[in-house]
């Protein structure tokens with residue numbers, strides 16, 4: 001967490017001590033792999049799973065961020081495998097999953113949280129910029145999904161995949177690349193939920209709206225001012241709201257849920273502006 005970010009999601013102390021929505025042994029002894037667990041939503045998911053009794057494997061590109069999350073988990077008496085890796089590297093993702101099985105002998109849930117994008121008018125995207133977003137959010141997520149499914153198939157054990165996407169249904173001007181990638185993930189998830197049902201693998205998505213994390217720092221001051229007004233609650237959601245949705249899908253409550261997208265957006269699906277770049281005069285210009 002960048003301690004200076006106005007959007008850093010709670011303090012580390014909050015992550016550890018905030019009251020739990022679920023009973024404390026809900027995920028006891030289960031193994032959860034969380035990507036992008038060094039910050040924001042992924043960190044909140046990993047710490048919450050550890051508080052619920054799970055053993056964690058965490059990945060992300062930057063080792064120092066992962067170590068900070070791991071310290072929190074160890075401080076809770078939890079067990080954690082820290083493995084720096086880019087989800088864009090299919091071979092490294094394969095090695096990561098092999099290490100998880102070697103260390104724990106099982107994997108129960110994969111949470112594909114790693115991702116991101118930058119705000120820019122689509123007409124101005126460079127090839128490299130487009131590829132960076134698609135390779136991370138769509139292809140990287142797929143590498144992780146396929147490696148997890150192969151592990152469960154080869155070991156003959158059940159599993160669940162939870163992909164973090166976003167609220168794409170009305171489009172989101174300024175981040176068309178991520179809308180394309182997340183739409184891909186959602187329909188990939190629905191399709192393999194069918195193909196992998198015989199393997200006893202559930203596949204679901206969680207779609208957050210505007211959530212207060214340091215990831216928000218890539219947006220302009222105006223966008224950061226307006227995004228929390230883009231929903232019926234008129235505020236940012238918290239990373240723990242997303243962690244609770246993930247836990248619902250991972251726990252017994254999710255046993256009969258697959259091929260689904262759980263939206264956690266304060267009602268942005270039905271109302272609110274979604275501009276992440278200045279709104280053109282055509283649409284009334286920048287909001288005051």
Ligand SMILES: CCCCCCC/C=C/C(=O)SCCNC(=O)CCNC(=O)[C@H](O)C(C)(C)COP(=O)(O)OP(=O)(O)OC[C@H]1O[C@@H](n2cnc3c(N)ncnc32)[C@H](O)[C@@H]1OP(=O)(O)O
Nearest residue numbers: 115116117118126128129132133209210215216218230274
């Ligand atoms: C309305 C309710 C819903 C609101 C939701 C709001 C939308 C969602 C918000 C979030 O998800 S916030 C949390 C996620 N975190 C981030 O987005 C963090 C920042 N993003 C990233 O780190 C991206 O993952 C990344 C940019 C894809 C990183 O990939 P990579 O490390 O490969 O990127 P770079 O090497 O930095 O850049 C590659 C390439 O991309 C172009 N580019 C990057 N940043 C910009 C930018 N700000 N503007 C224009 N273009 C950019 C550029 O071509 C880069 O290449 P170079 O020019 O640097 O050679």
Ligand SMILES: NC(=O)C1=CN([C@@H]2O[C@H](COP(=O)(O)OP(=O)(O)OC[C@H]3O[C@@H](n4cnc5c(N)ncnc54)[C@H](OP(=O)(O)O)[C@@H]3O)[C@@H](O)[C@H]2O)C=CC1
Nearest residue numbers: 036039040041060061062086087114115166210211213215
């Ligand atoms: N905050 C919000 O409002 C919303 C967020 N989301 C999504 O939720 C997820 C978490 O976002 P949030 O916590 O807010 O933002 P953060 O930027 O804090 O988290 C993104 C994480 O992904 C990791 N990551 C990025 N690229 C890679 C990669 N190639 N391989 C492995 N890890 C990677 C980053 O770690 P590192 O740099 O160390 O690799 C970082 O920890 C993202 O997918 C985001 O797009 C969706 C909707 C709204």
